[in-house]
Every structure is written in C-alpha cells, then in structure tokens.
Amino acid sequence: MEPQTTPAVDSVITRLARVATTRGPQDLHERLANLDRFVRADLIDFEAELALIPRGARVVQQAAHHLLDLSGKHLRPVCVALASRFGAGFDARARGLAVAVELVHTATLLHDDVVDVADKRRGKPTACTVYGNAASIFAGDWLLVAALRRIGAVEPELVEPMLAVIDEMILAESIQLERRGVLVETAELRRGYFEVVEGKTAALFRWAMMAGAKAAGLSRAQTAALERYGFHLGVAFQAVDDELDFAKDDHATGKDPLADLREGKVTYPLVVALEHEPALRPRIAALLASDEPDAVELHAIARIVRSSGALKATRELAEEHVRGALGVLEELPVGPAREALVTVALASLERAS
Amino acid sequence: MEPQTTPAVDSVITRLARVATTRGPQDLHERLANLDRFVRADLIDFEAELALIPRGARVVQQAAHHLLDLSGKHLRPVCVALASRFGAGFDARARGLAVAVELVHTATLLHDDVVDVADKRRGKPTACTVYGNAASIFAGDWLLVAALRRIGAVEPELVEPMLAVIDEMILAESIQLERRGVLVETAELRRGYFEVVEGKTAALFRWAMMAGAKAAGLSRAQTAALERYGFHLGVAFQAVDDELDFAKDDHATGKDPLADLREGKVTYPLVVALEHEPALRPRIAALLASDEPDAVELHAIARIVRSSGALKATRELAEEHVRGALGVLEELPVGPAREALVTVALASLERAS
Numbered sequence: 127m128e129p130q131t132t133p134a135v136d137s138v139i140t141r142l143a144r145v146a147t148t149r150g151p152q153d154l155h156e157r158l159a160n161l162d163r164f165v166r167a168d169l170i171d172f173e174a175e176l177a178l179i180p181r182g183a184r185v186v187q188q189a190a191h192h193l194l195d196l197s198g199k200h201l202r203p204v205c206v207a208l209a210s211r212f213g214a215g216f217d218a219r220a221r222g223l224a225v226a227v228e229l230v231h232t233a234t235l236l237h238d239d240v241v242d243v244a245d246k247r248r249g250k251p252t253a254c255t256v257y258g259n260a261a262s263i264f265a266g267d268w269l270l271v272a273a274l275r276r277i278g279a280v281e282p283e284l285v286e287p288m289l290a291v292i293d294e295m296i297l298a299e300s301i302q303l304e305r306r307g308v309l310v311e312t313a314e315l316r317r318g319y320f321e322v323v324e325g326k327t328a329a330l331f332r333w334a335m336m337a338g339a340k341a342a343g344l345s346r347a348q349t350a351a352l353e354r355y356g357f358h359l360g361v362a363f364q365a366v367d368d369e370l371d372f373a374k375d376d377h378a379t380g381k382d383p384l385a386d387l388r389e390g391k392v393t394y395p396l397v398v399a400l401e402h403e404p405a406l407r408p409r410i411a412a413l414l415a416s417d418e419p420d421a422v423e424l425h426a427i428a429r430i431v432r433s434s435g436a437l438k439a440t441r442e443l444a445e446e447h448v449r450g451a452l453g454v455l456e457e458l459p460v461g462p463a464r465e466a467l468v469t470v471a472l473a474s475l476e477r478a479s
Numbered sequence: 480m481e482p483q484t485t486p487a488v489d490s491v492i493t494r495l496a497r498v499a500t501t502r503g504p505q506d507l508h509e510r511l512a513n514l515d516r517f518v519r520a521d522l523i524d525f526e527a528e529l530a531l532i533p534r535g536a537r538v539v540q541q542a543a544h545h546l547l548d549l550s551g552k553h554l555r556p557v558c559v560a561l562a563s564r565f566g567a568g569f570d571a572r573a574r575g576l577a578v579a580v581e582l583v584h585t586a587t588l589l590h591d592d593v594v595d596v597a598d599k600r601r602g603k604p605t606a607c608t609v610y611g612n613a614a615s616i617f618a619g620d621w622l623l624v625a626a627l628r629r630i631g632a633v634e635p636e637l638v639e640p641m642l643a644v645i646d647e648m649i650l651a652e653s654i655q656l657e658r659r660g661v662l663v664e665t666a667e668l669r670r671g672y673f674e675v676v677e678g679k680t681a682a683l684f685r686w687a688m689m690a691g692a693k694a695a696g697l698s699r700a701q702t703a704a705l706e707r708y709g710f711h712l713g714v715a716f717q718a719v720d721d722e723l724d725f726a727k728d729d730h731a732t733g734k735d736p737l738a739d740l741r742e743g744k745v746t747y748p749l750v751v752a753l754e755h756e757p758a759l760r761p762r763i764a765a766l767l768a769s770d771e772p773d774a775v776e777l778h779a780i781a782r783i784v785r786s787s788g789a790l791k792a793t794r795e796l797a798e799e800h801v802r803g804a805l806g807v808l809e810e811l812p813v814g815p816a817r818e819a820l821v822t823v824a825l826a827s828l829e830r831a832s
Contacts, residue, residue: 184653237620241613260594260656263616267590267623268649274627275642285638289628296621300537303613 154476157469164466168207168216169200172224176203179229179272189257189265193232196248202227202334204470205359209338209352211463220341222280227334229273230288234295234326236266241303242389284337291329298325307390309411312404315397327367328360351457355467358451362474365444368393369437370478372428384428390414394443398436406430444475507829510822517819521560521569522553525577529556532582532625542610542618546585549601554823555580555687558712561823562691562705564816573694575633580687582626583641587648587679589619594656595742637690644682651678660743662764665757668750680720681713704810708820711804715827718797721746722790723831725781737781743767747796751789759783797828 181191203224210220238244239252240259246252254262270292277285302322310318335356339349371386372395386393392414400406406427413419413427431437451471458464534544556577563573591597592605593612599605607615623645630638655675663671688709692702724739725748739746745767753759759780766772766780784790804824811817 182650184650185657186649186653237616241616258656259612261653263590263594264649264652264656267620268646270620270623271642271646271649275639275646278639278642282635286628286631289624289631293621293624293628296539296617296624297535297537299617300539300614303611303617304538 154469154472157465158473160462161466161469161473164211164462165204165207168211169204171216171221172200172203172207172228173197175221175225176228179225185257185261186264186268189236189253189261190232190269192253192256193236193247193265196250198228198231198248200228201363201470202231202330205331205334205356206338206341208463208466208470209335209344210342211466212339212348212352212458212461213342213344215342216338217341219280220338222276223284223337223341224334226273226276226288227330227337229269229276230292231330233266233269233273234330236262236269238299240266241299242385244385244389281337281341284333284340287336288333291333294325294329298322298329302326302391305392307414307416309392309407309414312397312400315392315400319392319394319397323361323364324357327364328357331360331363332356348458351454354454355451355471358447358454359471359474362444362447362451362471365394365440365447366474366477368395369440369444371395372431372437372440384424387413387428388419388424394440395431395436398439399431399434402434402436403430406434441475448472448475507822507825510818511826513815514819514822514826517564517815518557518560521564522557524569524574525553525556525560525581526550528574528578529581532578538610538614539617539621542606542614543585543589543622545606545609546589546600546618549603551581551584551601553581554716555584555683557823558684558687558709559691559694561816561819562688562697563695564819565692565701565705565811565814566695566697568695569691570694572633573691575629576637576690576694577687579626579629579641580683580690582622582629583645584683586619586622586626587683589615589622591652593619594652595738597738597742634690634694637693640689641686644686647678647682651675651682655679655744658745660767660769662745662760662767665750665753668745668753672745672747672750676714676717677710680717681710684713684716685709701811704807707807708804708824711800711807712824712827715797715800715804715824718747718793718800719827719830721748722793722797724748725784725790725793737777740766740781741772741777747793748784748789751792752784752787755787755789756783759787794828801825801828 176194179191179194181187206220206224206227207216210216214220216224235247236253239247240254240262243254244252245255252262253265257265274285274288277288298321301318305315305318309315332353333356335352336349339352344352368386371384371393387396396410400410409423409427413423448471452468455464455467455471458467529547532544532547534540559573559577559580560569563569567573569577588600589606592600593607593615596607597605598608605615606618610618627638627641630641651674654671658668658671662668685706686709688705689702692705697705721739724737724746740749749763753763762776762780766776801824805821808817808820808824811820
C-alpha cells in the first residue's frame with residue numbers, strides 16, 4: 127500500500143490540500159498521510175454508497191448525477207466519518223448520514239448555479255448549462271428529498287435538525303440575494319457577511335459533525351464540542367474560498383476567477399477593502415450594480431482589493447477560526463480521531479481549490 | 480348564520496363551484512350549503528393557522544407569502560379535514576397536516592411558475608414576476624422545509640410518505656420537462672399524460688386524505704379507501720383543469736388561457752385530439768416546438784381541438800374518476816363526512832376555475 131500510488135490516498139491528499147504546499151506547516155504532508163490512512167477505508171465505503179444513488183432515465187436524475195459525478199472534496203462526509211471515529215465508528219448509520227450531507231450540499235450547488243447563472247463548477251460546465259435551469263432546480267429538489275429520506279431511514283431524530291439547517295441556508299441565500307448588486311453601509315455589510323457564511327456554509331459543517339457524533343453515540347458535551355468545531359471549520363473554509371476567488375486570475379479553482387465579484391456578491395475581502403479604503407465605495411458600488419461588469423474595471427478593482435491588505439485580513443479570519451476549531455478539540459479525548467481533525471483544520475488553510 | 484352573507488360560506492361555495500352552475504346536478508347548491516356548514520369551522524381554524532406562517536423580512540418569505548396571500552381553493556386542506564371527520568375530527572394534529580399540504584402545494588406552484596415562465600397565477604402577477612426567479616426558487620424550498628417540519632412536529636411517521644409524494648412530483652415534473660415541445664408517438668403521449676397527472680396532482684390529494692385519516696385514527700382499510708378517493712379526485716381535478724385551459728379564450732380561470740398549449744404541454748384534450756385526428760400531428764408538433772407560438776395558429780389549433788370531441792372526452796375522463804371516487808366511498812360509513820366527500824367529488828366537475 128504505497129500511499130503515493132493508490133488512487134484513494136492521492137484523492138484524500140489532493141482533496142484536502144491539492145498542493146505540494148510550501149507555505150503550510152512543515153509536517154502537513156505527514157499529517158495528511160496519517161489522515162489518509164485513518165479515513166481511507168471510510169471514504170471508500172462512503173463513495174461506494176454514494177454510487178448507489180439511483181441513476182434512472184429522468185432528466186432530473188441526469189442533472190443531479192452530472193454534478194455528483196464531478197466528485198467534490200467530500201469534506202462534509204469526511205467530517206461525519208471523523209466525528210463518528212470518537213465513538214462507534216463509521217458504521218452503516220454514519221455512512222447514511224454522510225451520504226445525506228453530501229446530497230444536501232450538492233442540491234444547494236445545483237440551485238446556486240441556477241441563481242448565479244454560473245457556467246462552470248469543478249472545472250466543468252454546470253448542470254444548468256447542460257440540462258437547463260428547470261432540470262437543475264428539480265434535480266436539487268430531488269437530491270434534498272433523497273437526503274431527507276436517507277436521514278429518516280437511519281436516524282429519524284436528525285431529520286428536524288437537517289430541516290433547520292436547510293432553513294438557515296435558505297434565509298442566508300435570501301440575504302445574499304437581497305444584497306446582490308447593492309452596496310449597503312460597511313458595518314451592515316460585515317454583519318450580513320457573517321450571517322450568510324454561518325447559514326450557507328458553517329451550518330452544514332456543524333450538522334455533519336453533529337450527525338457523526340450522534341451516530342457514534344457520543345456524549346452531549348462531546349457532540350456540542352464537535353458541532354462548534356464544524357462551525358469554525360465552515361467559516362474558515364468559506365474565508366479561504368473568498369480569498370481564492372480573488373487570489374488568482376486563472377482557473378485553478380475549477381470556477382471562473384472573480385466569480386463572486388462578477389456576480390455582485392460582497393465577500394470578506396471586499397468588506398475589508400471598503401473598510402480600509404472608503405474612497406473605493408463609488409467604484410465598487412458601480413461595479414456591483416452593473417449586470418455586465420466591465421472586465422477591465424473588474425480586474426482593476428480586484429488588483430486594488432489585493433493591494434489593500436484585504437486578502438491578508440481574510441486569511442487572518444480563516445486562521446482565527448482554525449484556531450477556534452483547534453481550541454474546541456482540547457475538549458475531546460486525545461487519539462487518532464482528534465489528530466485527524468487537527469489535520470483537516472490545518473489543511474483547510476492550505477488548499478488551492 | 481345566513482349562509483349567503485357570511486364570507487366563510489361564500490368562500491366554500493365559490494371555492495368549490497365558483498359558479499351558479501346550470502349543468503351540475505339539481506341539488507348541488509344544497510349540497511354545497513351542507514358541505515359549507517360541515518367544514519366551515521374547520522376551514523376557519525385552518526386559515527387561522529396558515530396565517531401564522533412567519534412573515535419575516537427576507538425576500539424569500541415575501542415571495543412565499545405573495546402566493547399564500549392569493550389564497551387558493553384550499554381543496555387539499557379540505558380533504559384533510561373531511562377525512563379526519565370520519566374519526567377524531569379536525570384537531571391540532573390534523574390542522575398541522577392540512578397546513579403542511581397547502582404549503583407543499585404552494586411550493587410546487589412557485590417552482591412551476593419559474594419553470595413555466597408564467598406571468599399570472601390566481602389572476603395576479605406570479606411571485607417570479609414580482610420577486611424574481613431566484614427568490615421564487617428559494618421561496619419554494621423554504622415552504623417545503625416549513626411543511627416537512629410541521630409534519631415532523633405533529634405526525635413524524637407521515638414525513639416519509641410526504642417525501643415519497645414529493646419524489647413522485649419531481650419525477651412527474653421531469654417527464655413533463657422532457658416532453659415539453661416534443662411530440663412523441665400517441666400511445667406514449669397517453670401513457671406519459673397519466674404518469675404526470677398521477678405524480679403531479681393525484682399523489683398530493685392521496686396524501687391529504689391519508690393524513691386526515693391517520694390523524695383521526697381510522698382503520699387501515701378506511702385509510703386505504705380514502706387514499707383511493709384522493710387519487711380519483713386528483714385525476715378528475717386535473718382533467719377539469721385541462722378542459723378549462725381549452726374551454727375559454729378569456730381569463731376566467733385566473734391563468735392565461737391556452738397556457739398549457741403555449742408552454743408546449745400535452746394535456747388530455749390534445750392527446751385525444753391527436754387520437755381523433757392524426758392529420759393534426761404536424762401542425763401540433765410545429766406549435767409545440769416553437770418558443771414563441773404564433774397566436775393565430777395557437778387559437779386555430781385550440782378551435783380544432785374543441786371541435787374534435789376532445790373536450791367531451793376530457794370531461795368523460797373526469798366523470799369516470801368522479802364515479803371512481805364515489806364508488807370508493809361505499810366502503811366508508813354513511814354520515815355527514817361521506818356526504819361531504821360526495822359533494823366535493825361532484826363539485827369538482829362543476830368548477831369554472
């Protein structure tokens with residue numbers, strides 16, 4: 127079992143880091159190799175179960191599988207698996223919950239891509255481009271239903287918490303929608319940013335950790351600690367996402383660069399840039415309000431944001447939440463599961479896509 | 480309690496008949512007055528509970544309430560109420576399920592209007608016209624989640640059957656989507672039509688009857704009979720809907736006339752017209768394939784469909800299912816609840832919108 131030659135090892139490493147990082151902690155490679163050994167079998171089991179989602183002849187099923195087949199990082203299922211490893215382990219119940227969380231995540235991406243009129247996702251054409259908006263909307267609905275049925279089958283008392291998470295996600299989407307193209311006052315921008323991140327990203331990570339913990343029969347205190355870990359990981363993850371959108375002008379992330387800015391979304395770097403350089407406000411307001419932003423102005427503003435110190439502040443936000451995540455882990459027993467979560471938190475800072 | 484002066488009476492009568500019908504059974508008016516007396520209090524309770532759905536400041540909530548406030552016929556909640564009256568009655572649990580079924584119905588209309596690019600619903604601009612497609616998509620999601628949470632709170636074992644119904648609805652939508660603008664072979668058209676009607680319309684009526692029966696603690700046999708009633712009522716209801724789309728050139732239904740035909744949907748009158756007059760096929764194929772159908776040709780084809788005997792056949796389909804519904808009721812105890820369901824079935828043939 128040479129780690130570097132088997133696909134599963136490669137996949138875990140690349141999913142969490144995607145880079146031979148030069149800026150990460152000295153031991154991250156070794157940590158990732160350990161993490162891989164620890165979750166490899168779980169991830170294989172998870173992927174085998176995910177592959178069983180019925181394909182069917184219907185266009186909604188094809189649209190759903192279009193995105194499921196462009197396999198993502200599977201980070202939320204890894205969260206379920208790792209939480210479960212503090213207790214009974216990644217058994218059939220935990221596996222069902224891991225599949226469910228990935229289906230919910232995929233459903234939200236399908237709806238997001240319709241709403242954002244996105245062309246690319248994971249380096250490939252979006253489902254809405256290939257199958258149309260209607261099929262993508264119904265495909266998202268179909269996956270949500272499949273996820274909820276699965277949760278109901280393995281752990282009925284987790285259906286309501288998942289519905290509460292989906293509710294949070296929808297209200298966060300709503301805030302983002304209302305804010306699109308509109309530049310509110312800076313303090314309000316900052317508040318709205320965190321509301322959106324908590325609802326759109328952190329809530330589902332929190333559920334994933336909670337689900338793994340419940341399936342594995344952990345105590346209430348340990349479950350609560352793992353939920354807090356999920357929250358911090360989610361915010362860190364989103365902050366790095368925001369940074370990546372600005373960091374490069376190429377397509378290394380599999381999405382269009384500057385997609386958030388082009389879609390009129392105010393992400394953390396933009397909030398900070400406005401705080402640092404209030405004189406930018408009219409230019410950014412004009413850019414956000416434009417349906418077809420001028421490419422030259424788009425890149426000019428991206429350069430100003432980069433030179434304003436906003437990316438550094440965004441990284442600091444991510445680091446603050448990684449520290450939060452690591453702090454919470456102190457409340458959990460020492461061992462390979464805890465070490466694995468340390469690695470996931472550290473690696474979240476180092477990913478390139 | 481003068482029936483004709485209180486709003487609730489008027490609303491029940493108009494909701495179910497909307498007409499001083501001349502073609503209905505002689506006693507339909509008296510039947511509707513009896514029905515009204517029987518469900519009036521339940522309907523008031525239902526509407527009071529529906530009014531409690533949180534309004535909130537978010538645009539998704541506004542889009543959802545835009546349609547909820549354009550109060551529909553509330554026929555599915557009436558089904559829950561009437562089924563419950565064979566047993567324990569329309570108590571808090573049954574009421575919660577009635578609200579849930581109306582929320583699911585409203586959610587599907589929100590998504591349908593986006594997919595159909597519909598301008599009008601219940602005589603008013605659609606939510607997607609007023610609040611945009613994105614807000615309408617998320618508003619539908621929001622209502623689905625609210626419905627499922629409510630079912631989970633009052634009758635957790637009905638969550639899975641509702642998820643199964645939503646799954647059927649999505650697959651029916653998918654068939655409709657695949658068929659849009661495409662004219663398959665006639666036998667296939669007929670088969671597809673029934674798949675769509677059963678999934679899109681009958682399944683939710685079936686659930687409504689089942690939910691009322693379960694909440695009221697009815698026997699398995701009675702519950703199964705009421706489910707079959709719901710199925711037949713749903714098909715009859717949809718057949719009348721199909722007829723109404725062709726029957727008039729005005730806006731009496733609150734939707735655009737010939738909306739189905741314009742959207743490239745093959746409804747029952749069109750299936751029958753093609754069976755009766757195969758020579759029509761090329762013209763209908765051209766119309767369905769057109770993104771912006773020519774108005775003159777649209778109305779010309781509608782006239783041919785009307786004169787082909789297709790509307791009569793559509794009415795016969797509705798009548799056949801009303802007879803099916805009435806036949807099933809023989810299995811249930813005689814009494815006011817059964818009489819009320821007889822009236823609902825008969826009135827479904829007489830509505831004008």
